[in-house]
Amino acid sequence: MNYDCLIIGGGISGLTCGIRCQSAGLSTAILSAGMSALHFSSGSIDLIGYDRARRIVHSPFEYLKEFTGAMPDHPYAHCGVDTVREALVFLRDTLKAEELEIYDNGERNHFHVTGMGTLKPTYFSQRSVFNDSIRQAFERRAKIAVLNFEGYRDFYPELAISNLLKNELFKNVEIVTGRLVFPDYGDPEKNPFEYRSIDIARIFDTIQYLDEIAEQIKREAGDAEFVAMPAFIGINNYKKHHQILQMLTGKLIYEIPTLPPSILGMRLDDALKSRFADLGGVLIAGDKVMGGDFLDGVLDHVHTQNYGTTRLRARAFVLSTGSFFSGGLVSDSGGMREPVLNLRMSATSPRNTWYSPQFLDRKGHPFFEFGVETTGKLNPFDAEGKVIENMFCTGAILAHYNPIGEGSGGGVAVSTGYYAANQIIKACGK
Secondary structure, eight states: OEEEEEEEOOSHHHHHHHHHHHHTTOOEEEEEOSOOGGGGSOSSBOSOOBOTTSOBOSOHHHHHHHHHHHOTTSHHHHHOHHHHHHHHHHHHHHHHHTTOOEEOBTTBOEEEEOTTSOEEEESBEETTTOOHHHHHHHHTTOOEEEEEETTOTTOOHHHHHHHHTTSGGGTTOOEEEEEEOOOSOSOTTOOGGGOOHHHHHHHHHSGGGHHHHHHHHHHHHTTOSEEEEESOSOSTTHHHHHHHHHHHHTSEEEEEOOSSSOHHHHHHHHHHHHHHHHTTOEEEESOOEEEEEEETTEEEEEEETTTTTOOEEEEEEEEOOOSTTTTSSEEETTEEEOTTTOOOBOOOOOGGGSSOSSTTOTTOOGGGGOOBOBOTTOOBBOTTSOBOTTEEEOGGGBSSOOHHHHTOHHHHHHHHHHHHHHHHHHHTTO
């Protein structure tokens, strides 16, 4: 099996890279071992939310000019600010082609509300999380109703409201709560407490229940103009049904990210995979790369768990397997390593300094910045320290950035995937 580009990892970084390569005419395959981390995400794209002193960054591109100059090993510094900007525009246009629109706030960050009722700075959000109407309603301090389905255990409106009211931005905002009841749907024996976000999303994907739900929303929200609910307004028909629900209720419907599975994240995942397939890309799902062999200083092929002795060859390879969460990096009593090709890791400090004494330290833990070492072009080094010219690493597997402390995970994933793709396209003469 031969490709121009073979990408290992089907998260947002690998998909961005794959879509860019395939759209340029390269034969591209993405090999994905399992569920993408997007299913656990907020569904928004963070560019950079906090500076090194943990202060909120309001103008991310302006800040990045200073930041990349002071942090030359950071992935954003490797990409360059102009490429970061291009990558985000590419992502927005890609999602729009699949009818999933994402919105920004000019060149400024905006806030989205978390399931705990805290505010998090981000750059791109889906229409039900940020748009001009939502921004204007907030600016005039419109009354808010926070609603939930009775029995749904992954969101607690009272807790969210309590935390929102502690924030200065909500100081003069009236917030009320209310309960919705599940329509007669599916298995009549199913206890409402068993429903998760994916179950409720299926209800919203079925248009026959929207009238009933809309009547409940109007009754429970009263004169509130702004209705916040957990994010489960469908997956496949989200855009249409969100518009219908707003029309039926006469209210702005705002979605709050839930505990996994994240419906907002699943929409991103579905849209990106659909776009890759529409362009003719090959998605090899449910398989795991077990290793590869080098020839004359380049990666010649990889072999997988399911294909056995069949070799998968490509002119260029991209490793986008993520960090510890998705198995792209592993750690044991002997240290940390990259498990597929034993690529060189960034220098790690003594084990007892890998973590902060405080589990929820606002700066994160030191090990968040551990990862695979690369050149400025994102080429990794093999175990002997030699550069692998036809291989690139992108996303959370990279060293020298803190996705939690910086609020930069999605932006780095998209930017590095796009940057690697551009180099592959150039190398292949496209």
